[in-house]
Amino acid sequence: MDRTARFKTLAGGISIGSEEVTAGTLSGCFIDETDGSRVLVSNWHVFKGTPGETKVLQPGKYDGGGKNDVVGVVKRLVPVPPKGKLPWWKRIICFFLGWLLEEWCTAGEEPAKVDCACATFEPVDESRELVEGVYLDDGSIIHPKNSHPGDGILEKTVWKSGRTTGVTFGRVEADSAKVKVFYGDKWVIFEDVIVVRGLARPGDSGSPTFLATSDKPSEDDAFVGLLFAGSSEFFIVCKYKYIRPLLGVRWT
Numbered sequence: 001m002d003r004t005a006r007f008k009t010l011a012g013g014i015s016i017g018s019e020e021v022t023a024g025t026l027s028g029c030f031i032d033e034t035d036g037s038r039v040l041v042s043n044w045h046v047f048k049g050t051p052g053e054t055k056v057l058q059p060g061k062y063d064g065g066g067k068n069d070v071v072g073v074v075k076r077l078v079p080v081p082p083k084g085k086l087p088w089w090k091r092i093i094c095f096f097l098g099w100l101l102e103e104w105c106t107a108g109e110e111p112a113k114v115d116c117a118c119a120t121f122e123p124v125d126e127s128r129e130l131v132e133g134v135y136l137d138d139g140s141i142i143h144p145k146n147s148h149p150g151d152g153i154l155e156k157t158v159w160k161s162g163r164t165t166g167v168t169f170g171r172v173e174a175d176s177a178k179v180k181v182f183y184g185d186k187w188v189i190f191e192d193v194i195v196v197r198g199l200a201r202p203g204d205s206g207s208p209t210f211l212a213t214s215d216k217p218s219e220d221d222a223f224v225g226l227l228f229a230g231s232s233e234f235f236i237v238c239k240y241k242y243i244r245p246l247l248g249v250r251w252t
Helices: 088-097 240-247
Strands: 009-012 015-018 028-032 038-042 055-057 070-077 106-112 117-120 129-135 157-162 166-182 187-197 208-211 222-230 234-239 249-251
Touching (some): 028 129, 166 234, 222 240, 234 240
Parallel strands (some): 009 129
Antiparallel strands (some): 015 055, 038 117, 055 070, 070 117, 157 166, 166 187, 208 222, 222 234
């Protein structure tokens, strides 16, 4: 299946993004615990923008999304970093030289724990629908109903469903890691995140990640968090136990 295409039925694992970014992955349908509505969820850097104003496109802008592909508006986000921001002049320098000036370009007074945001589901095309679950590589949708906080899963197997690399499995190498991630113009420190030995590529940000119960995706699997950074060898996941209270959404 082409995960960068325009979908009439929206579920996790397909292209999405705010009008301010290129494209990432839709994490799926969640319940907003502040008002009971169904919302779209992905990473903060995928839904980057101003709550109540910035539109969300499916597919993302990089994949051809435009005004006729608007599916909602950014509703709420958890800032990255949680506190502290580099001054504008420093961000310009770090944009070009951040990979050399890692310590100097590190932002934030305290480590972050999540990279997540939510958006309303208000498609301009009213024939489009949002359903629970995630897309598999054959185009079918599976709905793992369980959830897991993300603790105590060292050496366990997980899988994710992403825009770029689809469904991939991996082994948890660390379940309470402290890492540093580059965000284009600054480095941000994250703590208590999951590090997985597995494949991820640009565009997979936001991929819903599940604790596996077998060697293939199953409805018995449990949602553990969101992929927010990765490479050809490892990807990093922020835990559901922080996503739910900080963003105020529940996996359903």
